[in-house]
Amino acid sequence: MNNKLATIDYLVFGVYFLLLASYGYYVYLKKKRAAEGGVKDFFLAEGSLTWWAIGASLIASNISAEQFIGMSGDGFFVGTAIAAYEWIAALALIIIAVWFMPIYLKNKIYTMPQFLKTRYNESVSMVMGIFWLFLYVFVNLTSILYLGAVAIDGLIEGDQLHLIMIILAVMGLIITLGGMKVIGYTDVLQVAVLIIGGLATTYLALSKVSTTLGGSGSAIEGFRLLINDSPDHFKMILAKPAPDAPQEYINKYLILPGIAMYFAGQWIVNLNYWGCNQYITQRALGADLKTARSGILFAAFLKLMMPIIVMLPGIAAYVLYKHNNLEGFNGVKDTAYSSVLAFLPEGLKGLSIAALTAAIVASLAGKLNSISTIFTLDIYKKYVNKDADEKKQVWVGRITVLVAMIVSIVFTWKDLLGIGGEGGFTFIQKYTGFVSPGVFAMFLLGMFWKRTTGTAAITGLIVGFVSSIFFNSFAVGLLGNETFLYTAFPNGKGGYEIPFLINMGWSFFFTIVIMVGLSLGGPKVNEKAFHFEKGMFKLQPIHIAMITGILLVLAALYAKFW
Numbered sequence: 111m112n113n114k115l116a117t118i119d120y121l122v123f124g125v126y127f128l129l130l131a132s133y134g135y136y137v138y139l140k141k142k143r144a145a146e147g148g149v150k151d152f153f154l155a156e157g158s159l160t161w162w163a164i165g166a167s168l169i170a171s172n173i174s175a176e177q178f179i180g181m182s183g184d185g186f187f188v189g190t191a192i193a194a195y196e197w198i199a200a201l202a203l204i205i206i207a208v209w210f211m212p213i214y215l216k217n218k219i220y221t222m223p224q225f226l227k228t229r230y231n232e233s234v235s236m237v238m239g240i241f242w243l244f245l246y247v248f249v250n251l252t253s254i255l256y257l258g259a260v261a262i263d264g265l266i267e268g269d270q271l272h273l274i275m276i277i278l279a280v281m282g283l284i285i286t287l288g289g290m291k292v293i294g295y296t297d298v299l300q301v302a303v304l305i306i307g308g309l310a311t312t313y314l315a316l317s318k319v320s321t322t323l324g325g326s327g328s329a330i331e332g333f334r335l336l337i338n339d340s341p342d343h344f345k346m347i348l349a350k351p352a353p354d355a356p357q358e359y360i361n362k363y364l365i366l367p368g369i370a371m372y373f374a375g376q377w378i379v380n381l382n383y384w385g386c387n388q389y390i391t392q393r394a395l396g397a398d399l400k401t402a403r404s405g406i407l408f409a410a411f412l413k414l415m416m417p418i419i420v421m422l423p424g425i426a427a428y429v430l431y432k433h434n435n436l437e438g439f440n441g442v443k444d445t446a447y448s449s450v451l452a453f454l455p456e457g458l459k460g461l462s463i464a465a466l467t468a469a470i471v472a473s474l475a476g477k478l479n480s481i482s483t484i485f486t487l488d489i490y491k492k493y494v495n496k497d498a499d500e501k502k503q504v505w506v507g508r509i510t511v512l513v514a515m516i517v518s519i520v521f522t523w524k525d526l527l528g529i530g531g532e533g534g535f536t537f538i539q540k541y542t543g544f545v546s547p548g549v550f551a552m553f554l555l556g557m558f559w560k561r562t563t564g565t566a567a568i569t570g571l572i573v574g575f576v577s578s579i580f581f582n583s584f585a586v587g588l589l590g591n592e593t594f595l596y597t598a599f600p601n602g603k604g605g606y607e608i609p610f611l612i613n614m615g616w617s618f619f620f621t622i623v624i625m626v627g628l629s630l631g632g633p634k635v636n637e638k639a640f641h642f643e644k645g646m647f648k649l650q651p652i653h654i655a656m657i658t659g660i661l662l663v664l665a666a667l668y669a670k671f672w
Contacts, residue, residue, distance in 0.1 A: 115266055119460030126303055126464035130471075131284060134296045138288040159294045159397060164405025167297035167393045169412045171476035173304060173469045175258040177420045182450075183443035184365070185417075185424025186431075189343030190671050191366045193417040194376060197664055202380035203410035204657055207403045210385045212646050213557050215399050222388045223488040229556040229638055230564035237568070238549075239488040242388060246481045247514050248521065249542065250389070254477060255279065256522040258470035265448045265463060275522065278467070279515050282474030286482070286511050289504075293475045294393065300468040301412070307465025308419030310458050315426035315450045322435045333422075336429055343425050346671045350597070357602045364599060367609035374615025379543075382550035389480040400650060407656040414663055423450045481514045482507040543610065544582075547618035548574020555625055560639035566628040574621040581613035 159167070184192040219225045222242065227235035259275040285296050316332030319325075323335045337344050348368045351360045367374075384390055394402035427446035430436040439449040451462055486507045491498055498506070548571040555562040555570075581596070586606045591598040595616055598606040629636075649657070 115459055115463070116456040118457045119463070122457055122460030123464050123467070126468070127281070130281070130296060130299060133299055134285050134288060134292050137292045137295045159291065159393065159401075159405070161401050161404035161408060163294045163298055164393050164397060164402065165408030165412060166301040167294045167476070168390060168406065168409040170297035170300040170304065170469070170472035171389065171393070173416065173420070174254055174473035175261040175466065175470050177416070178466050178469060179257070179261045179444055179447055181420040182424035182427070182447035185421035186428045186446040187443045188362045188366060189340070189345065189425060190417070190421065191346055191348055193421055194346065194366065194371070195379070196413050196416045197667060198376050199380045199384060200410040200413045200660055200664060202377070202384045203406050203413065204660060205381065206385040207406040207653070208649065209647060210557070211394060211402050211406065212399060213640055214391065214395060215402065216643070216646065217640060220395055221484055221488055222386060222391070223484060225553070226567070229640065230567045234564055234567050235488065239484055242484055243481060243489070245542065246389065246477055247517055251474070251477050251481070251514060251518040252522050254470060254473050255518050262463060262466060264445065265451055265466070272523065275519065278470055278474065279519055281471045282478060283511065283515055285471065285475040286478040287508050293479055297472050300472040303468040304465045305419065307461045307468075311450060311454065311462045312418055312422050314453050314458065315423045318453045319426050319429055322430055322433055332426075336425060339429050340425070340432070343428060344671050346668060351599060357600065360599045361602060364601065364607055364609050367612055371609070371611040375611030375613070378546055378550050378614050378618050379611070382546045386549055386553040388484055389477055392480055392483060403653050404656070407653060407660070410660050411656070414660065414667070423447055426450060478511045478514055482510040485510045543614060544575055544578040545571070547578060547614055547621050548572070551618055551621040551625055555622070555629070557640060559629070560635045561629045561632060562625065562639075563629050563632045563636055566625040569628055570621045570625040573624050574617050577617040577620050578613060581608055581616055582610070
């Protein structure tokens with residue numbers, strides 16, 4: 111496998127870096143000349159992001175190394191079933207645009223801890239604010255930085271992990287210190303590079319499949335031959351394993367448990383991530399409702415095409431490997447994407463590295479801005495210096511960005527958190543998946559059930575966490591391998607496991623039941639409940655058209671690959 115970069119590759123990457131830095135500086139100067147620079151402008155770019163900038167920024171912040179490397183790897187291992195994470199996200203974004211955004215914007219919500227204070231009480235807000243800061247710094251930021259550096263270092267075979275880590279950190283800081291407007295508009299450039307570079311990689315991979323299987327070298331022909339050669343890799347719904355199923359198939363089902371996951375954790379993962387996550391919602395919270403909805407629905411359209419970029423190269427690697435035409439590839443799924451880059455000509459390798467870098471830097475910048483926003487507005491302004499003016503708050507936000515990045519570098523320099531041992535995607539899921547059911551239940555009932563109490567919210571968070579641990583670690587030992595709630599399968603390591611997404615579904619269910627039970631003991635309408643206005647959720651014709659288009663494309667995709 112030859113991933114060594116030529117001079118032209120370095121030039122292509124250099125051009126990307128200069129364009130990014132120059133455009134970011136241009137947006138910063140333009141904002142400065144317009145006398146913008148207050149708190150809401152720095153943290154939210156209030157009123158200045160267009161719908162296409164919001165949509166592009168959502169995608170740029172979402173797609174990172176774990177998608178390029180991890181989803182390509184799962185494409186190699188499982189196939190199109192992994193695309194459910196992207197395509198159900200499109201549906202989740204429709205729900206967020208239609209029902210969540212009107213509530214956030216009507217109540218002038220700027221941060222997720224602020225939402226919890228407004229709807230519940232100060233204690234819930236403070237607990238979750240501190241929790242999110244620790245999660246974003248010690249789990250998300252560190253894993254993005256470490257996994258991104260490892261991915262790029264592996265692609266160029268350069269053994270320069272620490273140097274790459276510093277370069278990524280500096281690029282992320284350059285963008286973040288300019289505020290959300292700079293992040294939002296540079297993300298448009300990042301997404302353009304991400305899509306162009308990603309499509310180039312997919313195109314070359316499919317062309318290689320075509321020639322390998324006796325075709326003419328056409329990418330479209332390569333896609334057709336891909337489906338014909340490995341139809342098992344083009345099934346969205348995995349059947350429940352039979353008693354004599356091979357362990358490899360069982361391992362696939364443990365990741366993606368067939369139709370059952372669509373009634374369980376798949377929705378919790380996506381709705382919690384896209385609708386209750388400061389890192390994501392922040393892009394739209396400074397806009398008016400029409401702009402926010404248009405941007406979110408534009409992001410949903412982009413999500414539909416992401417599997418082409420982050421999944422198809424993995425399936426192509428599977429077919430090429432099966433036909434002994436992937437030189438140097440060791441069969442480890444997380445190296446599938448880098449193996450495909452060996453087929454790229456000089457210049458396009460540099461573009462693909464730039465695409466991966468764009469995804470990582472955009473994610474770093476978005477996460478840093480969220481850390482800065484929560485600390486400044488929900489911790490510093492409320493508990494440290496209540497009289498801080500806007501200028502001081504902006505500077506505190508910038509200092510927070512620097513401190514957060516330094517801390518993440520310290521903890522990733524020698525991988526003190528063990529991210530490399532578990533794998534970046536597994537590391538993130540391990541520490542976020544346990545709390546997602548409780549957090550999402552707290553937001554969902556808080557928005558749409560006026561009776562929900564603050565006591566129920568805190569209890570729900572605890573119940574969601576405890577029940578997640580129970581189903582993941584203790585249920586099989588105490589209740590057995592087969593109950594009316596679940597089926598546990600052999601994990602190939604001497605034990606049995608319940609599919610993680612099923613665990614999430616049941617944790618969410620029991621959390622909702624307990625929160626409802628506790629809230630029934632309170633007043634029929636909580637004094638802090640949100641009140642809806644007539645026509646609050648009404649859609650404009652353009653949004654109806656966009657939603658219809660998304661649903662038609664999704665229906666066609668599932669009809670084709672069911």
